[in-house]
Amino acid sequence: MMVTSLIALPLLACLLLASPGLAHEPGDPAEGLTYLTEEFRPLNYTENGRPTGLSVALLKLIWQEMGVPEQPIQVMPWPRIYRSGQMDPHVVIFSMYRTEERERLFKWVGPIVKGxxxxxxxxxxxxxxxxxxxxxxxxxxxxxxxxxxxxxxxxxxxxxxxxxxxxxxxxxxxxxxxxxxxxxxxxxxxxxxxxxxxxxxxxxxxxxxDSLYYAFSPDTDDALVARFQRALNAIVKRPVYRNLLNFYVN
The missing domain is CATH 3.40.190.10 (Periplasmic binding protein-like II)
Structure with missing residues (x-):
């Protein structure tokens, strides 16, 4: 996707001006989660060997809001991710459509964007x-x-x-x-x-x-899921969220 410096510079400025969040607490349960994503432009994909996209940028802001350092994100094929989200403990997979068929299989934080x-x-x-x-x-x-x-x-x-x-x-x-x-x-x-x-x-x-969400494995503590949701709610009220949408999607 062609991106001019006129677009990139305001986006970078918004990211730098986003809320710094709370002080980091060692042993934060958010650091005990495994974060999985797939190649799915423009929401999550690999560029220059690193995960990027709307949902990745938004997740980094969520961590920042929560006072959590950036966590490793693993990129793998979707069928493997989908099975991991249902079978493995402490997993977050994104971006996932929150549909009626999936509603009870995961715990949800979002929406990220409508699809x-x-x-x-x-x-x-x-x-x-x-x-x-x-x-x-x-x-x-x-x-x-x-x-x-x-x-x-x-x-x-x-x-x-x-x-x-x-x-x-x-x-x-x-x-x-x-x-x-x-x-x-x-x-x-x-x-x-x-x-x-x-x-x-x-x-x-x-x-x-349907909208796309971060899907947490069913064993995830409700309080932790609610904490992610509060952080996301705070971010979407700020100009940085609209800038991310314009940068990656619109």
Missing amino acids: RLALFALRSRRLAVRSLRDMDGRRIASLRDIAAASKVLGAGFPLIYASRAEHAIQLLESGRVDAVALDEFRFRRTVAGLSFPPDTFEAVLVLSE
């Missing part, structure tokens, strides 16, 4: 889709364990799994599937990276509009 889950198809196909029932007999591709896939599976439709979003979109472009189920952030960024003309595809059905 949209949809079915995308070739515009040239002119698919008329008013509900998932109109996809009966058609082939849908998606990725394992993502929110859009859960929506389709929950409605009783089978999926063809792709290894990556690029692969799913290539299946769509070649006609081997009729639609792909993805979130709009991932779809738009992937299409742009593959250099397709912007009018090649269209969203034919919105599956849901």
Whole structure:
């Protein structure tokens, strides 16, 4: 993403002027958590070997607000992260869509930003889709364990799994599937990276509009989750949050 110095300098200034938070307390329980994320532009991704993106920058401000030093962030494939969040203790995974299907599986801090889950198809196909029932007999591709896939599976439709979003979109472009189920952030960024003309595809059905959150494993102490939420609530009221949105998303 092209970023001019006119944008970057105000963002840096806002980060430097953000609240310094409380004094660090040794043995803070926030330091006993494992922070996991994936490659998911523009929210979390690796650049020059380091995690960055909206949710990463926001998490660093949350730590700062809480008086916690920056913690290691591990980047790994989403299916592995998703399993870890349900099976391993003391895990924070982000950014995750907070959907009805996932509500009771995690404890939540957010929202980070609002997103949209949809079915995308070739515009040239002119698919008329008013509900998932109109996809009966058609082939849908998606990725394992993502929110859009859960929506389709929950409605009783089978999926063809792709290894990556690029692969799913290539299946769509070649006609081997009729639609792909993805979130709009991932779809738009992937299409742009593959250099397709912007009018090649269209969203034919919105599956849901949900926000993305930090998802804590179920064993996490409620008081610690509430502390993260208070820190986030304080940050989103400041200009730095709007600057981060403009920098990474808008």
